[in-house]
Amino acid sequence: MKYKSTRGDVNGLGFSDALLMGLASDNGLLIPEEIPDVSNALAEYRTLDFIGLAQALMPLFIDDIDRATLDRLVSESYATFAHDEVIGWRQLDNIAVMELFHGPTLAFKDIALQLLGKLFQHVLSERGERLNILGATSGDTGSAAIAGVRGQDNVDIFILFPEGRISPLQELQMTTVPDANVHCIGVQGSFDDCQRLMKTVFSDAAYKAKYSLGAVNSVNWARILAQIVYYAYASLRYPDGARFSVPTGNFGNVFAAYIAQHMGFPIRQLLVATNDNDILARFFATGTYARGDVHQTLSPAMDIQVASNFERFLYYHFDEDSARLRRFMEEFAQHGEASVGSPPAPSLLNAMAIGRHETLAAMDSVQAKYGYTLDPHTAVGYAAAQKGGLEDAVVVATAHPAKFPDAVSEATGEQPTHPTLEALVNQPTRKDDLAADLDAVKAYVALRATTQG
């Protein structure tokens, strides 16, 4: 399988090159040159467990790593999960909750980032190269990315986070990691400052090349690829077609479901569930993609206005017309708003925004009725499935409730805990503080980055 950019100026990349490139060099997003059709293999896939299905699907997209190595990387990635089947499943009357939070940092991002870490390690050691990963986090991405690469000798990871603005537990999940290749940076500023600093560092091509900078945010194709597996796996339980409700921020998670549907897995409906940051819900209602103000909500991993993965969906929506996509993205960058004309037909994708009150009510009623605790992100998905009347919905559970104890206790009066998090509390921590200043960040990375030779 070869990879190309949504913007049309990058083509014919092998998987490993796509993995290391992250964002395409023409500023587009990398996608496979074609989407494999698995319609004839569904009966066979139905006999596989989660890891077996992952091992069956990866070679459709990765042909520059041999099969035995790939099988090993997949099984090693999921050996770190606390659940026998990797993902958990809980039926609450006609709604199923697909638990994706049994990995080392208790959020769904582990499913992709554990594999991404193994893939990096393998490809870099084959090539005798090193990588310095630079990322910005508002909470979950940083710890999951760190957990994916900690202790590896061909990667250093630098994570920028807004000092004092992520939850204390999320900060501990990063700063208690003792490995020397992990560098946590508390920035005196907002998450937007962190993200802007990261993007500006990446836009300096000479600096990026000199320090072999790489990215782990959800623009990396390998993250989407890993996420396809659980949609495929779950959909096979629903021969007439599964309906998923997906708590959405950057559109990365739900985009994986969209690809799984295109591959031929039985998926009937995808509900894009957003919090008050409802740019996507407005788009699916009106056809206009218009930036709004960022609202702070109970589900901070979804407090995003501009969804970085949405470009991949638009590319297919525009029938793979890169020129049209480019015009749309330029218009949006200039005016903060762009339109596709009439809204997309709601046959597969719909969207729904869920407010603070509805989120709390969903957590409260599920706790009361089933004795089951939803985290505030999953609660958005649950509330959307109910409000949208989605029959037999599969709600994608993206985090363990103990990661967000304040929101849960506000809703239910109970304080959820998890042994992994409790164990962090008295651990020694390590971090450095920096001003929200480009030169300071560049100097910090330059001093600590390990370069080739």
Ligand SMILES: *Cc1c(COP(=O)(O)O)cnc(C)c1O
């Ligand atoms: C990252 C995250 C999301 C949003 O996922 P996207 O791929 O950005 O749509 C939702 N819930 C939790 C808990 C997350 O960490």
